[in-house]
Amino acid sequence: MPVFLITWLARLACYDGESDFLGRDRIYLVETMTNSKTFQPIENYGVIGNMHSIALVGTNGSIDFLCFPNFDSPTVFAGLLDPEHGGQFCVRPEMKEMRTRQLYLPDTNILLTRFLSDDGVAEITDFMPVVEDGALQCFGHHILRMISVTKGEVSFTMRCAPRFDYARSKHKVTHEDGTVCFEPEAEDCPSMALHATFPMKLEDGDAAAEFTLKAGETATVVFGEIAEEQAGADVLAEDNVRRHFSETASFWRSWIAKSYYTGRWREMVRRSILMLKLLCCEDYGSLIAAATFGLPEHVGGERNWDYRYTWLRDSSFSLYAFIRLGFVEEAEAFTRWIRERMHDDAQRGPLQIMYRPDGTKDLEEKILNSLSGYKDSRPVRIGNGAYEQLQLDVYGEFMDAVYLSNKYGDGISHDEWQSLQRILEWLAGNWERPDEGIWEVRGGQREFLHSRLMCWVAFDRAVRLADKRSLSGPTEKWREIRDAIHDDIYENFWNEKLQCFVQSKGADVVDASVLLMPLMRFISPVDPRWLSTMKAVEENLVEDSLVYRYNNAADPIDGLKGTEGSFTACSFWYIECLARAHQTEKARLLFEKMLGYANHLGLYAEELGSGGEHLGNFPQAFTHLALISAATFLDRELDGKNKAPWR
Numbered sequence: 001m002p003v004f005l006i007t008w009l010a011r012l013a014c015y016d017g018e019s020d021f022l023g024r025d026r027i028y029l030v031e032t033m034t035n036s037k038t039f040q041p042i043e044n045y046g047v048i049g050n051m052h053s054i055a056l057v058g059t060n061g062s063i064d065f066l067c068f069p070n071f072d073s074p075t076v077f078a079g080l081l082d083p084e085h086g087g088q089f090c091v092r093p094e095m096k097e098m099r100t101r102q103l104y105l106p107d108t109n110i111l112l113t114r115f116l117s118d119d120g121v122a123e124i125t126d127f128m129p130v131v132e133d134g135a136l137q138c139f140g141h142h143i144l145r146m147i148s149v150t151k152g153e154v155s156f157t158m159r160c161a162p163r164f165d166y167a168r169s170k171h172k173v174t175h176e177d178g179t180v181c182f183e184p185e186a187e188d189c190p191s192m193a194l195h196a197t198f199p200m201k202l203e204d205g206d207a208a209a210e211f212t213l214k215a216g217e218t219a220t221v222v223f224g225e226i227a228e229e230q231a232g233a234d235v236l237a238e239d240n241v242r243r244h245f246s247e248t249a250s251f252w253r254s255w256i257a258k259s260y261y262t263g264r265w266r267e268m269v270r271r272s273i274l275m276l277k278l279l280c281c282e283d284y285g286s287l288i289a290a291a292t293f294g295l296p297e298h299v300g301g302e303r304n305w306d307y308r309y310t311w312l313r314d315s316s317f318s319l320y321a322f323i324r325l326g327f328v329e330e331a332e333a334f335t336r337w338i339r340e341r342m343h344d345d346a347q348r349g350p351l352q353i354m355y356r357p358d359g360t361k362d363l364e365e366k367i368l369n370s371l372s373g374y375k376d377s378r379p380v381r382i383g384n385g386a387y388e389q390l391q392l393d394v395y396g397e398f399m400d401a402v403y404l405s406n407k408y409g410d411g412i413s414h415d416e417w418q419s420l421q422r423i424l425e426w427l428a429g430n431w432e433r434p435d436e437g438i439w440e441v442r443g444g445q446r447e448f449l450h451s452r453l454m455c456w457v458a459f460d461r462a463v464r465l466a467d468k469r470s471l472s473g474p475t476e477k478w479r480e481i482r483d484a485i486h487d488d489i490y491e492n493f494w495n496e497k498l499q500c501f502v503q504s505k506g507a508d509v510v511d512a513s514v515l516l517m518p519l520m521r522f523i524s525p526v527d528p529r530w531l532s533t534m535k536a537v538e539e540n541l542v543e544d545s546l547v548y549r550y551n552n553a554a555d556p557i558d559g560l561k562g563t564e565g566s567f568t569a570c571s572f573w574y575i576e577c578l579a580r581a582h583q584t585e586k587a588r589l590l591f592e593k594m595l596g597y598a599n600h601l602g603l604y605a606e607e608l609g610s611g612g613e614h615l616g617n618f619p620q621a622f623t624h625l626a627l628i629s630a631a632t633f634l635d636r637e638l639d640g641k642n643k644a645p646w647r
Helices: 003-013 238-256 266-278 313-325 328-343 393-408 414-428 449-469 475-492 512-519 528-541 568-580 584-595 621-638
Strands: 028-030 045-049 054-058 062-067 075-077 088-093 099-104 111-117 120-127 142-161 171-176 179-184 192-196 201-203 206-214 218-225 366-368 380-382
Touching: 045 111, 045 120, 045 266, 088 120, 120 238, 142 238, 171 201, 171 206, 206 218, 238 266, 266 313, 266 621, 313 328, 313 393, 313 621, 328 393, 328 414, 393 414, 393 449, 414 449, 414 475, 449 475, 449 512, 512 528, 512 568, 528 568, 568 584, 568 621, 584 621
Parallel strands: none
Antiparallel strands: 028 099, 045 054, 054 062, 062 075, 062 088, 088 142, 099 111, 111 120, 120 142, 142 206, 142 218, 171 179, 179 192, 192 218, 201 206, 366 380
């Protein structure tokens, strides 16, 4: 690698950990564990990706999670879920009393991990190459790790230990001309190659190495799919490495420069939208819920789900976030994906609640016995049995997404409008049914308030869309159903004794999903009934800025044992509700507190534990979508522009 590039990287990364570099990403000191066989906390990871797959890189220099070649492919590395058997790709400096700092290079998803001690300073720069037109040059999907020393002389150890097919498949390994090839026995797992600028050896089916670098020296290692037309020397050629780094950095900076957001929380909002871009599937335009599976909502518990899929529920939130921040292409791509679902028929209605990123519908849930689980949290599940559930709220979220895409993008076609009418005709005859609801409970169906609310949204948005676009359809019938649902909510989900809207018909408990009522414009955020409902939420589900989904001890609706952490997206919904109710100072204080729960890179998992530790799958799209929504609305309130646009 050219000396100027090494110098530029070193200068870029050598600023104080608490300062703000060009107004962008801060970095934080992170003390890490030294034993590679020990579970790293979920919050100790950064993520890299190329809109096809995502890898999790720990602050100890180990890649402990990678599904390849796609988001929902079997794992190659799953050390996050089983440090001993899951597989990992670790590059580690051998230094005494080592400290670690980790940061993203400004306005990119290029991750830099720095190791500091009295012996010297070493850095690993990790990224998955991606260029402006989305095409990968020189070789296919891969991870590129650039290792350098900026001070002293540092010895390194490297071990690449893939465990294919969720650690269920054996593999063959060969070593020739500086390249190690791994060939798994599982048919649906691709062969992969490891290239390095330093000598490697084979140990028990793994690739291992020991090497030393002096200040100013660098080494490069590449891991990814095998491109037969490329020799190892070409992969590691200085020009190729330099071009991949430069074009990837340029891609991310050009992309984030399109953001309209210039508000108070620019750093966190930009990091959130950069992370969301990583979760976008370039091939299909869909957005996956999280990069991982099996991470527990309570350590040692059984709430360990697979989130590597696309939920219709996320659709309106993601469209709103991308449109609000000016990312038209992503909104249009997701809109196309959503509209393609109009022509599907699921087992329990016209729509399924979730799909694979490519739109296929089979997500059969299985339990893995090959992985011990994060801190022995079992069972470890792949697939998601909730895809077979009836969750009526997705029809509202689906229609809200269609409404938004028509308001801010191209108009709906005649055939698509006919498909929508077919979907609404089904919903007209089914909106009163009990279902499993937004939280995908496994304790039996109920008539949930949130499902009823979103059925109202479905017909409300259909009426608005027909009026706005002068589309023909049974709008009078839709108005009648919309009004009937409205009256049903006030008559059957309002608890006069508790003075709040309750979780389900006849219940005497409140649920955090009620916080979406004013966000969906069903009720005024200053309506006395809403203010008393929010008070009930605060008394039963809120601890400072942390909000729980429901009280499972009072009413075990999910059919599972144990507890879970606070749900971070609900915290941001709560903050936005406060802002909409003009409780601006309280909303701002709690928002700032919630930002303090992000990890050192500004990323969030699904939940937070009692000690502030991250729980659940990571990073979680729903959380970052809620953060963006809360930040943009709170900015408007603080600026006195409180007439927010319709969702």
